[in-house]
Amino acid sequence: MATETETPVDAIDAFKALSNPIRLKILTWLRDPRGNFPVEQGIADPDEYGVCITQIRDRTGLAQSTVSSYMATLERAGLVTSTRVGKWTHYRRNEGRLAELGALFTGVI
Structure with a gap:
């Protein structure tokens, strides 16, 4: 859940990151990586x-x-996290942050 200190700007940045259809599609694909x-x-x-x-x-x-630019945008918005494995960078969804954003629409926050 988002804290009371979260400002609308934090959420706006995340929604701006999702405004690109390819970034949104990548985030959707990462829901089921296998x-x-x-x-x-x-x-x-x-x-x-x-x-x-x-x-x-x-x-x-x-x-x-x-793709690197898109993933950096998603990571700055807190929507994905990255992990270095050898010389490669792997990305996964930040489910906690996505739940916080979803809660904005349900009135929980």
């Missing part, structure tokens, strides 16, 4: 570490720099 991204031999467990940015790039068909 179902939306192939689990490859030797790649970190997607349930524990998230999905490698290379797999996200392959799924979107966008340039690495574009």
Whole structure:
């Protein structure tokens, strides 16, 4: 749950991050990493570490720099977290933050 100190600007930044259809689609795909991204031999467990940015790039068909920028925007908004595994960065959804944003619409906060 969001704290009483959360300002509307915090939520606005998160919703701005979601205003891009590709970023929203990536966040949706990350809800089910095993179902939306192939689990490859030797790649970190997607349930524990998230999905490698290379797999996200392959799924979107966008340039690495574009996907990196999109993921950085989602991370700054608190919607995903990143974990380094070797030389690769893996991303997973921040379910707590997503629940906070959802609660804004239900009147819980």
